Amino acid sequence: MTKLTIVAFDGTRFELEAEPGTTVMENAVRNSVPGIEAECGGACACATCHVYVDDAWTEQVGPPAPMEEDMLDFAFEVKPTSRLSCQIKVKPELDGLVVHVPERQA
Template sequence: MPKITYVDHAGTARTVEADVGSTVMEAAIRNNVPGIDAECGGACACATCHVYVDAEWVDAVGPAEPMEQDMLDFASDVRATSRLCCQIRIKPELDGLTVITPARQG
């Protein structure tokens, strides 16, 4: 199972195992990772699962689709590496992925 590391805004890291085919958001919710609110349950209808993809993983994760880009307009402190983690599907190549949660969601 791929491992995903979530680093909160204070620098605390939590590494969890994620099922291939699930999303980075689903893995966070299943493992009670703080900082991922996921109010819409992964429907790309809010911005409460906003994360920053670690720079070394940006190419592997790929770019946001247009609908996700539109929803990022509702996120706080959007950066070039911002993504909604409900839209990042876990695949074996993402083993070791690191994402950072913002200081606040939405």
């Protein structure tokens, strides 16, 4: 299992054990993390699972793919560390990953 921390907008930390191969969004929804709406169910067809990757993890997570980048145009307060959590696959190399939920979704 891979450790994953999702920090809600109010500062509440959700410390999760995530199965490799799942996505950050799937784990957020499964654990009722507030602010992750995931309206499209992970199809990269909305921007309601937008997160900010913690600065310490941006290089390991990598940049968004072109399709994800297009969807981020619809997200609220996009930053250089913005990603759609449905597009971040959990893998052992991301053990300890920290992401932050924005104030609101698109």
